[in-house]
Amino acid sequence: MHKKAKCFISLYIIAATIIFTGCWDKIEIEKRGFVRVIGIDKEKEKEDLIKVTYVFPKSEAFSPGGGKGDEKAFVVMSSTAKSIGKANDYIDSKINRSVYFGHMRMVVLGEELLKDEKSFKRVLDYIAREPSFSREIKFLSCDGEASSIGEIKPEVEKILAEYIKGIVENWESNGMIVKVDFNQFMDSIITNKGMAILPKISIEDGKANVLGASLIKDYKLVGSISADDTLYLNTLLGKRIGGNETIDIDNETVSFQSNKISRKIRLKNKDLDKLEIEIYTKIEGSISGYEIGGGELGGREILNIENAFNINGEERCKAVIKKLQKDYEVDVIGIGDYIKKFHPSVWEEVKDRWNEVYPNIRITPVMDYKVRRAGDIK
């Protein structure tokens, strides 16, 4: 290489490092207000306004031994504006840090907001559009006002977000919480024109309780199902892992705990007027409770227990299906999705009048409980 070229290149590199080491995006971590949870409500008095509640963890909560005593490890602030973006701006003038959504964990949507189609759509659009929004967030619907999340006193954990997130993740062990992540929720809203299911949180006296699920149809909250129903909904979805069921068989109380599930959907009747769907679920698990001294569990007893659970499970599932299908007319089990993917020719016929077809489909749950283990006692 020529000397000139060498000289040119070294000058170029030196100049480039000086000129192009940009400082625009330099940001000190102390300047960032990490929002971990937000609650969004519709302002009651004034039309068209939303109230956003932000929960910032205090920075000392993260350092070892920080966050002394009973003091809350987070700061709660709220502001009211026409859009979330504007609300963020108002918060920036109340706190010395700038709102940053990159590490968001949870979005809690208030009841009033879910009932108002226009505001709800606006909120959803902001969340889907804003690139800095973390996609690891979980959505929760709130009984009452979402701003009450600020009143929660977390136990065991210090940080509110970790506390609620921990509870929500217990769907795996108790089966009574629906598992919905960001993409599933957004896709359900977009694909099914405003239909979705959300886990429900209720807050009372500073205690959070995540149980059951809220049903959303046409961008509006239409109702909710109880915790027990959610267990069977999860069963029908094939998403249940844990969860106990307790029933009485011949005056003896038996509990069954599941640990594995497999689900198959089948279209039994393709006749357009008499569509028939069968949901076959195989649930494997163990006996988690019997009466002590109740005798040995032999092959016949196990068969009896399995049968009793099959009947009970089918009844409960039928009740859930009736609620979802006839009362609320929401297709959260994903029947439409199944027909679309596996029977596209049937779907072509019914997709335009799906709302009328769906309530009249015969859906039969078939349960197959398998007792694999019986714990420590024979």
Add this chain to the structure above:
Amino acid sequence: MNEKISNYQLTMFIVLTILGVGIFSLPRVVAEATNSDGWITTILGGMIAIGEYYIISKLARKFPNFTFVEIAKEVVGKVLAIPIIFVFLLNTIIVSSMVLRIFGEVIKMSLLFKTPIEVILISFLLLAFLLARGGIEPIVRFDEFVFPIMIFSVILLLALAIPDSDFTNILPIMRTKPMDFINGVMETSFAYTDFEFVLFIVPFIKNREKIFKSGFIAILIVVAVYVGIVILSFAKLGVESVKQSMWPTLSMIRSINVPDSFIERLEGIIMPLWILFAFTTIAPSLYVLSKIISKTINHKEFKHFCTMLIPIIYIIAITPNSVVDAYKLLNFTVKYIGSISVFVIPILLYTVASIRKMGEKQNA
């Protein structure tokens, strides 16, 4: 420097040149055209690209010591060659400018929020210029160096994206109307352009008999990467959400959840790596553009034109008002000018050359 390119290097060069910013929007493009059949159209689009590449490699083997400009001049004469070269030049210059702009927008949206886009574009262009003015050998050496990194990062990314995905989203299969399907395949085949740059590096290739094989393998690798990205975007986001998303691949990367979250927001790690994808597209473009101009006016030093091209590309890149406009311009160019320059022109040149019995005889 011996200015010789081995066939492995050629494969890497083609892979990295094709893979550019198109990968960010590809799942949306195929979903809009053919819904859940998008992954099939991606494969078929790749097959069309292989067909186009076959013609180009035939043409290149007829004139192994010539670049595109010299072939055109030789085959149709100096006067007629000018419009042909101009179409080729126009396509490459607009496409590379738009690639630059879209790349800048992606970086601004996901990494450098406050940095002015002008600074991102200029610094990136200057860096590409530094590589391009070194000639073809530094470019392929650079490709050789980054290729393993890129393939590793793509595989890692796809593997991490698998949990929490619903692979039934790629169903139903083949339910698109035939016309939509053909249209979708054509749209997808545009995602594979830029392999025509081979026409400029043929004189440097060691084993010219194997240029089709090298390119064939390269396009297959690209098909695999594209199909992986499309299927995982569908599985992770859902087809309808992919249609709504500006850059579904980016959304897919953003929703990757590393177990136990010892690491959050993975895109911060992946995006800087992906800068290389745009870089290995723009640097060869600069090289090819300056080669075209220098060969056309018979100037010996292509490096001079490299410098002159920087302001031109920058101005074209900065002209569109928004990302949407940039995409419109890019799609228009690729659809009309691009298909002429990668499809019509090579066929034309090859046919004329065959009729006039020009070039070297081929035994295969």
